[in-house]
Amino acid sequence: MSSRDKILNAVKAAQPDKQPLPDLSAIPLKFDDAVAKFIEVLSTIGATVKRLPKDRFQSELMDDIGEGKNVVNTISEFVLDFASPDKTVAPQTYDNLDYSIIPGQLGVAENGAIWVTDTEFQIRALPFICEHLILVISAETIVHNMHEAYDKIGIDNPGFGAFIAGPSKTADIEQSLVLGAHGPRFMTAYVLE
Template identity: 45%
Template sequence: MSSRDKILQAVKNNQPEHTMLPSLEGLSDMPDTLEDYKRVVEGLGAIVEEVNSEADELAALDKHLPDRLRMIDARSSIQREWIHEDPHSLEDVDVAIVEGQWAVAENGAVWLTEKDMQVRALPFICQHLILVISRERILATMHEAYEKIGSPENGFGVFIAGPSKTADIEQSLVLGAHGAKSLLVLVKP
């Protein structure tokens, strides 16, 4: 038996006993309410609007982004030609609208998959990002979100919380440093 095999056998023979993971229940007292989610998201520099219809969505867009130019709605089954374009051709996207799967009250994050955004670069290359989430899909904690997500079937997923920002250079806050300059979350019933 080689030295390598002896070491590996010793490691295998001296494994600790398997134990159950501790329960995460009661770890956080963060409620999963819209009010708590809104407070956290707005603290990150984003805006949250409640909408009940497509007309409400349009009114929110007109209110917050009246000068929008090229807009892509990843939820739409119409105008899908941009999906097969080179992601670099999306550099002039002013507004992107993406449906989120889950929202997390403790940190304001919204879970998106490649299926939701159609092109991975879309939520990062646009100037202004609009995330749409259903009110009943707001969870209290990331632990709950990971339980809901399980193992992603789409291969790529990302949590997005707040507009892109950094304060690395001379501690000056810069919005849109490596992603969207603004985030508007539309919460539907």
């Protein structure tokens, strides 16, 4: 028996007994108003949040973006005069993208995160390569905590997804906060009612 096999057998023999997972229902994290908490938390971590009636979204968005910007829109529900992503081109094609407009599936009040998948953004680089990320969610989809979020998402859902909370930031560089270090410098979340 080789040294490698001896070590692996010793590790295998030293495994602890399996323990049941803890019951987390005893500590529910609930808020009086999940939407208000979501907006508060997401604003605190650097995003701009706008809560609007659904019928005002398009005009507000057009006012916010303005003219002459390089914009990609993945929301089919609204008729927006912006390009749709082209899956046939390399993601590097979008390296000068000003805005990505992407729908989110749900928001999480406890941490301000928005769940998006490649079904919504279509090209995996879009939420990370733009200068300004715009995520659009319905107020009814905001849950209180990550446990509720994972229950809604389910673990059998194939594909790629990410929880996005605020613009890209890091404080690794000389302990100084830098926005846009590894992704969008700005983020706006539209919460539609």
